[in-house]
Each structure stands twice: as C-alpha cells, then as structure tokens.
Amino acid sequence: MFSKPDSALVIVGHGSTLNPDSSGPTWEHADAITQLGAFGEVHCAFWKEEPSLRQVLHCVNKREIYVVPNFISEGYFTQTVIPRELGLNGPLTEIAGRTVKYCAPVGNHSRMSDLLLKRAASIAPGVSPKETSLFIVGHGTGLNDNSAVAAKREVERIRSLGLYGEVIAAYMEEDPLIAKWDELSTQPNVVVVPFFIADGLHSYEDIPVLLGIASTSPGAASATGAGVFTQNPYRLRGRTLFYANSIGTEEGFAEVILDQVAAFDAAAA
Amino acid sequence: MDTNAALANWLEKGGRHIGQIAIAKKDDGWELRHADDAGRDDLQLYTKTADARSLANLDDASAYRALKTAPNLRHGWRLILPDVASVRNALDAFYPAMLGVHLARERGEIVPVNLRDTLARQTGMYRITQKLTDAQSQALIAKSCRLDGGCLKTILWRISPELPVNSLPAEKFTTPGGGEWPLLCHEACNILVAEARKVVKGEVKEG
Numbered sequence: 321m322f323s324k325p326d327s328a329l330v331i332v333g334h335g336s337t338l339n340p341d342s343s344g345p346t347w348e349h350a351d352a353i354t355q356l357g358a359f360g361e362v363h364c365a366f367w368k369e370e371p372s373l374r375q376v377l378h379c380v381n382k383r384e385i386y387v388v389p390n391f392i393s394e395g396y397f398t399q400t401v402i403p404r405e406l407g408l409n410g411p412l413t414e415i416a417g418r419t420v421k422y423c424a425p426v427g428n429h430s431r432m433s434d435l436l437l438k439r440a441a442s443i444a445p446g447v448s449p450k451e452t453s454l455f456i457v458g459h460g461t462g463l464n465d466n467s468a469v470a471a472k473r474e475v476e477r478i479r480s481l482g483l484y485g486e487v488i489a490a491y492m493e494e495d496p497l498i499a500k501w502d503e504l505s506t507q508p509n510v511v512v513v514p515f516f517i518a519d520g521l522h523s524y525e526d527i528p529v530l531l532g533i534a535s536t537s538p539g540a541a542s543a544t545g546a547g548v549f550t551q552n553p554y555r556l557r558g559r560t561l562f563y564a565n566s567i568g569t570e571e572g573f574a575e576v577i578l579d580q581v582a583a584f585d586a587a588a589a
Numbered sequence: 590m591d592t593n594a595a596l597a598n599w600l601e602k603g604g605r606h607i608g609q610i611a612i613a614k615k616d617d618g619w620e621l622r623h624a625d626d627a628g629r630d631d632l633q634l635y636t637k638t639a640d641a642r643s644l645a646n647l648d649d650a651s652a653y654r655a656l657k658t659a660p661n662l663r664h665g666w667r668l669i670l671p672d673v674a675s676v677r678n679a680l681d682a683f684y685p686a687m688l689g690v691h692l693a694r695e696r697g698e699i700v701p702v703n704l705r706d707t708l709a710r711q712t713g714m715y716r717i718t719q720k721l722t723d724a725q726s727q728a729l730i731a732k733s734c735r736l737d738g739g740c741l742k743t744i745l746w747r748i749s750p751e752l753p754v755n756s757l758p759a760e761k762f763t764t765p766g767g768g769e770w771p772l773l774c775h776e777a778c779n780i781l782v783a784e785a786r787k788v789v790k791g792e793v794k795e796g
C-alpha cells in the first residue's frame with residue numbers, strides 16, 4: 321500500500337436529508353483509511369449533508385487533494401454535480417494554490433466484482449453457487465445515471481467466471497423487475513445483493529417488499545429496517561432466498577477507494 | 590497553521606463554546622457536553638471520537654438531524670477526549686466544516702456566495718429554483734435559517750449584490766462574541782436549495 325503523508329483524501333458521498341444511515345458507509349471507509357495512515361488527512365463531503373462539497377476544500381490543510389466519489393457508477397453526480405460544486409475543470413484542477421486530483425468512482429473499479437462475490441458467499445454459507453441464482457439489483461430509470469449499466473457490467477463479469485448457476489441483473493423500476501425474481505431464475509437457491517452505496521429505504525424496505533420477504537412498514541428508512549438482513553434464509557415461492565446488505569457497506573470498499581487513487585496516479589504517470 | 594494547531598491555540602486562550610457545545614479542561618483530557626447540561630451529574634459518559642458522530646446524528650426525540658447546525662443537539666451525554674486532535678475530530682462530527690470554514694475566513698479565503706449565484710449554478714431538478722422570487726427568498730430564509738429553531742450559523746451572504754436578507758434580525762448576520770467559535774454560512778446550504786424548489790413548485794405554503 322502507498323503512503324501519502326503530504327496529500328489529503330476527500331471521499332464524496334451523496335448523503336441524505338431523510339436517511340440517517342446514508343452517509344454511514346462513507347464515514348466508515350474514511351475511518352478505515354485513516355487507520356491505515358495512507359494519507360496525511362482524510363475527509364468526507366456530501367451533496368446532501370455537511371461537510372458539503374462547497375465547504376470541504378476549506379477544511380483541507382494539505383496542498384495535494386485526491387477526490388474519490390463513493391458512487392456506484394459514472395453519471396450525473398460524478399460528471400456534473402461534483403465537478404461543478406468543487407469547481408473542477410477536469411481530472412487535474414489547480415484551485416487557489418492547491419492541486420485537486422479527481423479520481424474515478426469506486427463502482428467503476430474491476431474489484432467491485434470480487435466484493436459482490438464475497439458478499440454473496442458470506443450471506444449464504446455452505447450453499448453451492450452452482451445451484452444458486454445470484455441477483456445484482458440496481459435502481460434503474462429516472463436517476464439520470466449509469467447504475468443499471470454498471471450492474472449489467474458486473475453481472476457479465478461474474479457470469480464469465482462460471483461460478484454461479486445463474487447471474488442476473490434486475491431492477492426496482494425497469495425490466496427485468498426484481499419483483500419477478502422467481503420467474504427470472506431457475507436455481508433452488510437465490511442470493512440477492514443490492515447494488516447501492518448505502519443501506520436505506522431501497523434496501524430496508526422497497527426491495528424486500530418487491531421480493532415478498534417483507535410487507536410495507538411505515539418509517540423503515542432507518543436502522544429499524546436492518547432486521548430484514550438477519551432472517552436469512554427466506555423460504556418462499558418454492559426457493560431458498562438469501563438477502564444481503566447494500567454492497568457499499570462491504571469493508572473492502574476502503575481498499576477500492578485507495579485503488580482508485582493509485583489508478584489516478586498510474587494514468588497520470 | 591493547520592486546524593489542530595489553531596484549535597489548540599483557541600483552547601489555550603480559553604475558547605470554550607461552539608454552537609450548543611461547552612468544552613471543559615479536565616484532569617483526563619477535554620470534556621464536551623451540551624451547554625444546557627452544565628452542572629448535571631447524571632450524564633452518560635462517552636470516550637471515543639466516533640461517538641460524536643452518532644451523538645450528532647439524532648436529536649432528543651431520536652429524529653435525524655440532517656442539518657448539524659440546527660439548534661437541536663441532543664442532551665444527556667458527555668464526551669471525554671484525551672487530546673486536541675480528538676477534540677478536533679469530534680467537533681468536525683458535531684459541526685462539520687465549521688472549524689475549517691472559520692479558519693479559511695481568517696486567512697481571507699472565504700468569498701461569500703450570494704443566493705442568486707447559488708441558485709444560478711443549480712442543474713437538474715434544482716434548476717427550477719432560479720425562479721424563486723426575492724419575496725419568496727426572504728420568506729424562505731426567515732423560516733429555514735432563523736436562529737430559534739432553524740439554524741445557528743451566521744449568514745455571510747446576500748440574496749443579490751443589491752439585496753441583503755432583511756427578513757431576519759441583525760444577530761443572524763453577526764458572529765457571537767465572547768470568544769465563541771463562530772458557525773459560518775458562506776453560501777446557502779443544499780437544504781435551503783431543496784426547500785426553494787418546493788416553494789417554486791408550490792409544494793409548501795409561503796410565508
């Protein structure tokens with residue numbers, strides 16, 4: 321691992337004004353990187369929370385700043401909002417005597433597939449992957465981002481490894497719909513991994529309702545919704561179903577953030 | 590001077606208040622608590638910087654505090670920290686960016702951004718906020734930013750170069766004295782921008 325005592329890292333998350341758990345994983349990855357001592361300073365910044373993108377550069381003492389978006393895909397936020405709010409004009413921007421190096425979002429990294437496999441294996445211990453349909457669930461539609469594309473890309477990568485009986489991309493709001501998981505899959509075991517950066521309403525409530533493992537309960541957009549992850553396996557529609565937390569809570573994300581910094585340096589070299 | 594050194598300096602000179610937090614020097618380090626909890630001896634003890642994040646996240650009724658400078662910091666806790674570096678990390682959790690922004694302002698690096706410029710920059714679903722009228726702006730700011738129940742930051746910006754915010758009392762625009770660490774708003778936050786969108790779309794009643 322590299323050491324950059326004279327550089328700062330800023331991890332950018334979306335954050336939320338409604339969901340108290342939204343920024344949690346981003347902070348946890350920052351804590352892990354601080355523990356590793358890889359950077360002289362580690363900060364987080366958010367679109368919907370503080371420190372905001374408009375504040376964060378004022379809080380950094382170092383002159384060289386790496387910015388890594390903790391986002392699942394390239395899209396509106398990584399290409400429009402973050403550069404606009406931080407005042408970036410490309411991968412490398414000089415702002416008031418500082419150099420800001422804008423890295424690719426975590427979701428773009430090829431190691432995302434390893435993390436999805438790790439998560440899938442850990443929630444269904446002792447279950448044969450060959451007899452398992454693995455679903456990667458994205459949002460789909462309307463968000464003006466490429467998360468559906470990213471989910472498809474991961475599915476293709478994992479499928480090509482030939483480990484799972486089936487690997488399927490499904491979405492909350494576009495075809496193929498996760499609600500039809502039993503029609504889309506053929507294996508006796510089903511593992512569902514939400515392809516989101518944090519747990520929240522989608523993973524606590526929306527997807528469980530679509531899967532049929534929870535009924536709508538008001539106010540589940542908080543840690544109270546986390547119970548849905550502790551009751552595996554679910555037996556329904558003639559299958560055994562395992563439901564995982566959002567992939568962004570995987571601790572390996574901290575390393576992927578560092579990898580994106582290394583990839584930036586390698587590309588610039 | 591970096592942030593830790595500046596904070597050490599401020600504490601050295603007797604700085605003890607930031608927002609709703611009171612800081613005290615103790616034998617075993619620094620103690621943070623809600624200023625309202627002065628004199629209470631039934632407070633729950635916390636000792637880790639990471640605790641600051643969860644203490645800051647929910648109010649007394651366990652509702653989420655999206656805006657950390659809202660005057661609804663929860664009560665009933667005290668946080669003992671060993672050194673200035675951990676006090677800095679805790680304050681960064683309680684009042685994100687507020688150490689950095691004040692120091693940047695002292696270095697002359699803060700240029701306040703007027704509301705019109707903040708709204709003009711918006712894209713996507715927030716572009717519509719450019720339609721917010723001056724009167725709607727005044728009313729919205731009066732409601733969302735007011736010190737009592739809204740937000741403790743001092744506003745440094747105007748609506749436009751010609752138009753100051755005149756819907757809140759003068760104390761909203763002046764930093765507190767008495768060696769308090771100021772909480773500064775050099776640009777309207779995204780919560781206000783999101784509220785502006787609701788006003789323009791007619792989803793909230795004005796005034």
Ligand code: SF4
Binds near residue numbers: 741744774776779
């Ligand atoms: S705009 Fe500034 S003063 Fe108003 S609520 Fe947001 S942070 Fe507070």
